[in-house]
Amino acid sequence: MNIKYLKYLLFIPIFGILTIPIFGQYSLEQAIIDSKSNHSTDQIIKYNNSIVDLRLENISKSFYPKISFTGQATYQSAVTELPIELPGITINALNKDQYRIQGEIRQLLYDGGAISKSKEIVSTSNQLSNLETEIENENIRGQVINLYFGILEIKTQASILNLKKQNMEANIVSLESGIKNGILQNSELFELQAAIIVIDQEITKLNSIKSNIIKSLNILTNADIDERTEFEIPSQETNLNLNYNNKLIFKKMDLQKDLLAINQSFNETQSLPKAAFFVNFGYANPALNFLQNSFQPYAIGGVQLSWSLNNLYTKSTERQILKLSNNLVDERKNQITKNLDIQKEQYLNDQLLLENLTSQDEALLELRTKIRENAESKLKNGVLTSDRLIMYINEENEVKEKIALRKLQIIKNQYLLDHLTGNYSK
Numbered sequence: 001m002n003i004k005y006l007k008y009l010l011f012i013p014i015f016g017i018l019t020i021p022i023f024g025q026y027s028l029e030q031a032i033i034d035s036k037s038n039h040s041t042d043q044i045i046k047y048n049n050s051i052v053d054l055r056l057e058n059i060s061k062s063f064y065p066k067i068s069f070t071g072q073a074t075y076q077s078a079v080t081e082l083p084i085e086l087p088g089i090t091i092n093a094l095n096k097d098q099y100r101i102q103g104e105i106r107q108l109l110y111d112g113g114a115i116s117k118s119k120e121i122v123s124t125s126n127q128l129s130n131l132e133t134e135i136e137n138e139n140i141r142g143q144v145i146n147l148y149f150g151i152l153e154i155k156t157q158a159s160i161l162n163l164k165k166q167n168m169e170a171n172i173v174s175l176e177s178g179i180k181n182g183i184l185q186n187s188e189l190f191e192l193q194a195a196i197i198v199i200d201q202e203i204t205k206l207n208s209i210k211s212n213i214i215k216s217l218n219i220l221t222n223a224d225i226d227e228r229t230e231f232e233i234p235s236q237e238t239n240l241n242l243n244y245n246n247k248l249i250f251k252k253m254d255l256q257k258d259l260l261a262i263n264q265s266f267n268e269t270q271s272l273p274k275a276a277f278f279v280n281f282g283y284a285n286p287a288l289n290f291l292q293n294s295f296q297p298y299a300i301g302g303v304q305l306s307w308s309l310n311n312l313y314t315k316s317t318e319r320q321i322l323k324l325s326n327n328l329v330d331e332r333k334n335q336i337t338k339n340l341d342i343q344k345e346q347y348l349n350d351q352l353l354l355e356n357l358t359s360q361d362e363a364l365l366e367l368r369t370k371i372r373e374n375a376e377s378k379l380k381n382g383v384l385t386s387d388r389l390i391m392y393i394n395e396e397n398e399v400k401e402k403i404a405l406r407k408l409q410i411i412k413n414q415y416l417l418d419h420l421t422g423n424y425s426k
Contacts, residue, residue: 034221102282112272191386247422273307368396
């Protein structure tokens with residue numbers, strides 16, 4: 001892209017066509033900010049983060065002592081008896097109805113890193129959720145850009161038509177003078193008056209289209225804008241950063257791979273031994289001394305070690321799943337990159353074409369203006385019909401419109417290019 005020429009091109013005043021008063025101005029940047037606020041992106045992310053903070057707090061409490069209570073009353077058909085009798089000693093039989101109220105305090109000592117990995121899963125999942133919210137907002141941002149420039153393009157066309165109308169009205173004044181002097185006929189005047197009516201109809205259609213676009217933009221931004229709002233022409237700042245390092249969809253894919261790896265690590269913790277300290281206490285009949293038929297308090301404590309090897313059966317398969325899942329993410333990323341490259345190349349080619357065409361149109365406009373001025377002179381002298389003058393005016397204004405619209409398209413393409421690559425202010 002010819003950056004030097006682009007800077008020169010953008011300083012060519014198109015502000016004579018789009019006159020923007022200070023009062024009631026509205027910018028594209030403000031429209032983007034309003035659309036983000038309207039869709040509560042920041043508030044949604046804030047809620048997500050608050051929920052995750054609470055979940056992390058709950059997970060951290062897994063290291064807190066666990067306290068539980070149980071109670072039971074049972075009746076059994078038989079009890080343990082001693083099949084001997086000793087002289088002078090009476091051994092009472094156990095009761096067939098037994099009662100127990102028990103409490104347990106359990107303190108986790110080692111979990112193999114499962115709690116830590118659980119917290120990582122929750123945090124990474126939240127980052128993914130927030131990124132999806134930002135991606136939705138990014139899509140809305142693209143809609144806002146297209147709608148905003150649609151308004152500018154319609155306004156440009158209407159402004160050029162008004163200039164065309166003013167030109168014809170000025171020629172009508174000249175014709176009326178020639179008619180009074182008997183040099184020209186009324187039919188020439190009628191041609192120009194009819195052409196002005198056609199212009200008014202075209203302006204009415206454009207205003208209707210602009211009104212619909214403004215309503216659509218208002219829905220996205222919830223801004224107080226209408227047909228009276230003056231929409232600023234965005235400034236053009238050439239961004240030479242065309243990589244995808246800031247593209248949100250790629251950040252999302254990187255997080256997806258991170259989450260896959262964390263889940264795999266969590267699964268591996270399930271194969272590691274767990275250790276806990278425990279204390280059981282209660283009141284029972286019988287208690288620990290089962291030969292004593294009375295309610296007694298009791299307590300027992302110690303360290304418990306558990307080790308489940310069930311996950312070893314699926315460990316190899318889980319690793320294959322992780323590898324295939326990563327390959328799937330990489331393949332999707334490559335496909336998206338190819339599609340983005342095609343669009344990016346199209347934008348760059350369009351920019352170069354627009355610059356070259358605008359340069360040629362500038363030279364063409366000078367010639368069209370001279371032809372139109374010469375035709376106006378001939379019409380005053382009665383050697384040219386008004387329909388021929390209308391044709392020359394149309395040709396001149398067609399070039400003016402192309403120049404103005406191409407300048408807007410150059411700016412729009414740069415915004416869309418930044419939007420495509422993700423290289424814009426978040």
